[in-house]
Amino acid sequence: MIRHGIRHVIRKEFTDVLRDGRFRWCSVLVGALLLVSLGHGWVQARQAQREHAAARATARDHWESQGEKNPHSAAHYGIYAFKPRLALSFVDEGVDPYTGTSVWLEAHRQNDFLLRPAQDATAAQRIGALTAAQVLQHLVPLLIILLTFGALAGERERGTLRQLLATGVGRRDLGMGKALGIAGALALLLVPAAGVGAAAIVVGSPGPAASPLSRAAVLTGVYVAYFAVFLALSMAVSAWARSTRTALVILLGVWVVNGLVAPRVAVDLSKWLHPTPSALEFAHTVEREMASGTEDIARPDRDALAESLMTQYGVDRVEDLPINEVGAYLQESEEFGNRIFDRNYGALWDTFERQGAVHETVAVAAPLLAVRALSMGLAGTDVEQHRHFATAAETYRRDLMRRMNGDLTANSRSGDFSYQAGAELWESTPPLRYDAPTLGWVLTNRLPSLVVLGTWLVVTILAAAARVRRAEVA
Amino acid sequence: MQTAESGAGQPPLLEARGLSKRYGATQALDSLDLAIEAGEVYCLLGPNGAGKTTTINLFLGFVSPSGGQALVSGMDVSTHDRETKHRLAYIPEQVMLYRNLSGLENLEYFASLGGKGSMGRERLTDILVQAGLERDAADRRVSEYSKGMRQKVGIAIAMAKEAEALLLDEPTSGLDPKASNEFSALIERLRNRGVAVLMATHDLFRAKETGTRVGIMRYGSLVTELGTDEIGHADLERVYLEHMHD
Numbered sequence: 111m112i113r114h115g116i117r118h119v120i121r122k123e124f125t126d127v128l129r130d131g132r133f134r135w136c137s138v139l140v141g142a143l144l145l146v147s148l149g150h151g152w153v154q155a156r157q158a159q160r161e162h163a164a165a166r167a168t169a170r171d172h173w174e175s176q177g178e179k180n181p182h183s184a185a186h187y188g189i190y191a192f193k194p195r196l197a198l199s200f201v202d203e204g205v206d207p208y209t210g211t212s213v214w215l216e217a218h219r220q221n222d223f224l225l226r227p228a229q230d231a232t233a234a235q236r237i238g239a240l241t242a243a244q245v246l247q248h249l250v251p252l253l254i255i256l257l258t259f260g261a262l263a264g265e266r267e268r269g270t271l272r273q274l275l276a277t278g279v280g281r282r283d284l285g286m287g288k289a290l291g292i293a294g295a296l297a298l299l300l301v302p303a304a305g306v307g308a309a310a311i312v313v314g315s316p317g318p319a320a321s322p323l324s325r326a327a328v329l330t331g332v333y334v335a336y337f338a339v340f341l342a343l344s345m346a347v348s349a350w351a352r353s354t355r356t357a358l359v360i361l362l363g364v365w366v367v368n369g370l371v372a373p374r375v376a377v378d379l380s381k382w383l384h385p386t387p388s389a390l391e392f393a394h395t396v397e398r399e400m401a402s403g404t405e406d407i408a409r410p411d412r413d414a415l416a417e418s419l420m421t422q423y424g425v426d427r428v429e430d431l432p433i434n435e436v437g438a439y440l441q442e443s444e445e446f447g448n449r450i451f452d453r454n455y456g457a458l459w460d461t462f463e464r465q466g467a468v469h470e471t472v473a474v475a476a477p478l479l480a481v482r483a484l485s486m487g488l489a490g491t492d493v494e495q496h497r498h499f500a501t502a503a504e505t506y507r508r509d510l511m512r513r514m515n516g517d518l519t520a521n522s523r524s525g526d527f528s529y530q531a532g533a534e535l536w537e538s539t540p541p542l543r544y545d546a547p548t549l550g551w552v553l554t555n556r557l558p559s560l561v562v563l564g565t566w567l568v569v570t571i572l573a574a575a576a577r578v579r580r581a582e583v584a
Numbered sequence: 585m586q587t588a589e590s591g592a593g594q595p596p597l598l599e600a601r602g603l604s605k606r607y608g609a610t611q612a613l614d615s616l617d618l619a620i621e622a623g624e625v626y627c628l629l630g631p632n633g634a635g636k637t638t639t640i641n642l643f644l645g646f647v648s649p650s651g652g653q654a655l656v657s658g659m660d661v662s663t664h665d666r667e668t669k670h671r672l673a674y675i676p677e678q679v680m681l682y683r684n685l686s687g688l689e690n691l692e693y694f695a696s697l698g699g700k701g702s703m704g705r706e707r708l709t710d711i712l713v714q715a716g717l718e719r720d721a722a723d724r725r726v727s728e729y730s731k732g733m734r735q736k737v738g739i740a741i742a743m744a745k746e747a748e749a750l751l752l753d754e755p756t757s758g759l760d761p762k763a764s765n766e767f768s769a770l771i772e773r774l775r776n777r778g779v780a781v782l783m784a785t786h787d788l789f790r791a792k793e794t795g796t797r798v799g800i801m802r803y804g805s806l807v808t809e810l811g812t813d814e815i816g817h818a819d820l821e822r823v824y825l826e827h828m829h830d
Contacts, residue, residue, distance in 0.1 A: 114695055118693060118696040118697055118701060119697070122682070122685070122689075122693045125685065125689070126682055126684050126685065129684035129685075130684060134707070268680045269678060269680040270675060270680045270681070271737075272644075272674070272676060272680070273674065273676065273679070273680060273694065273741075274694075274697065275644070275646070275669075276644050276669060276672065276673070276674035276751075277669065277694055277695070277698040277745070278666050278669035278670045278698060278699065279697040280666070405747065430693040583641075583646045584646070
C-alpha cells in the first residue's frame, strides 16, 4: 500500500511533468518515432513474411515440378529455405539485416545466407533505419534523464526542497513519489505504444507461433526493468549532485557511454579477443579442405568404397553390384563435406558465441548491451537463433541429399547415367518444417544478460535509496 | 492552530539548550539558550553569518547540532524528526513554489504533505484569501505571481498546516512596505492565536513592530535580548549598532 505522503508527491509530480512543455514536446517526438518505427517494422515484417511465403511456395513448386531428371541433378538444382520472421521481429530486427534470411540448399555445399539488407544499404539508409528497439534502447532513456535530472537537484537549487522537507515529508517518500510520478507520466507515452505492439501481434502476427505473447510479456518486462535502471540512476545522481547542471552532465555522460561507447568497445574487444576470419579467408579454407581433406578428415576413397561394396554384395565387378556405386560415393562425399562444414562452421559459430559472451560481460558496465541481447533473443533475431535456423536448414539439406543419393543408389546401377527420377520422388521429400526455439530456450541462453540487468536494477535502486536518504537541503 | 498560550508546566514551543554548530573551524552557533512560548514572536537580529539561519536549520533538523539540543514542544529535533516537523511551519526568505501549478494547487500539495490533505479546495482558497491573496489569483499559475504573492502563499501554507510554531527566515526581505505591513499583520494574527514565532531578520523596524522579544546575535552568540515593549525604535537601533561595533 502506498503511503499517504507518497501519493501526494506522485500526483503533484505527474501533474507537473505533464504541464511541462519540454516533456510534451519530447514525448510527442519520442512517441511519434516509436509508433512510426513500430509501424514501419510491422509493415516490413509482414511484407517479408508474405514474400518469404510466396518464395517458399514457388521454390517448393519448382522443386516438385522440375520434371524427370537424375536425383543428383535435382540435388544440384536445390531448393531455397527462408528463415521465418517471428512475431516480435518487427520490434527488433537484430542481426537479420547482417546475417541474411534465406539460404540455397544444394549438393556438396553449405551456402552462406542471402538477402542481407545491410549489405545493400547506403550509410544514410543505415542511419535512417530507426527501429522500435533503438528508440526504446536509446531515446527513452534520454527522455528519462531529461525528466529526472532535476528531480532533487532542481528542488535543492530552487529552494523548494527545504520547504518540502519542512512539511515533515520523509526523503524516502519524496524520492519514491517523484520516481513513481515520473514513471506514471512516461507510462502515458509507453503504455499506448505497448498496446499498439500487442495489437500488432494479436491482430496480424507476422511470424509463426513461438509463444509470441509470452515473449512480448517478457520483452515488456525487460524494457520496464531497463527504464527503471535509468530512472533509479537518474534519481541517485540528482540526489547526489550539487546542481542540476552537474546532474545533467553526469547523466548525459552515462547515456553516451551506455549507448555509444560501450557497444563500440564491446565490438572491438570481442573481435580482438576472438577474431573471426574474413568471408574470403573462410571460403578459401573450406574450399581447400574440401579439395584435400584435413589431418583428421580424409577425403573418401572411391576405390576402397567400391571394394567394400563388392565385398558386401559378394560380386567381383562394380557393374554387378545391385546398387549404383556412384550414388553411394556421392553420399560418402556428402558426409565428408558435412564433417568439413561442421568443423569450420562450428568453429565460426562458436567464435560468434564467444564474442556474444564478451558483449554480455561488457554489459556489466553498460546495461544497454544486456537489454540488446535480451531484446534480440526475445524477438528471435539474435545470432543464436540464426544459428538454430541455420542448423535446421543444414540438417534438412543433408536429409535431402541423403534422399537423392539414396534414390540414385537404390534405383539405378553403376554406369547407368540415364536414370531419371520423377515427381513421385520430389513430392515424397517433405518441405522444411522449422520450429522456432521456445521461450525457455531463449531465456536459458540469455541468462547472463538477465542476471546483469537484474543486478543493474538492484544496484541502481539501492544507490538511489541511499543517495535520496542522504540528500542535502542546500 | 493552537488558540491558547502554553499552560504552566508545559515546555516552551521552541527551545534551544546550549545549541551549537561548528562547520570545520567555524563556530556558526555557540551555546544558544532560547525559549519561545506560545503567542511570542522572537526576532533574531544580526548581520550575515551571525548564526540566525543556522538556528532555524537546527530547529528544522536540516543540520545536526555539534552540541546542545533544539527542542520543539519539549521533543528533541534530532530524535523526533517527523513529530517536530509536524508542529512546525517554515517560511524562507523567498518562498519557492512550483511554476506549473496554481497557488491553490501549491497550497494543496504542501498542506497534504504536512498532513492536512483532507482540507477541501474551498477551505484552502479561504486560507489563501486570509493570507492576503486575491481570490481570483488562487487558480492562476504561480509563474505569474510576484514575490509578495508567493510570500502570501507561504503564509497560507503555514496557516493551513495549523502549526504550533513558525520559523521565518528573512520573510520580508525584498517586499515593498505595503506587502511588509500586510505580512506583519498576518504574523500578529497568528501570534494572537497562540503560535510561537521565531523570525530571523535584518529589519530592525519590522522586528520592533512585529516581535515581542528581540535577540541580537553576533559571531554565533546571542549577545543581548530585549523586550520590544521596553524600548523604542531608536533605542533598538542604538543597542544593535553598539553590539555590532564592539
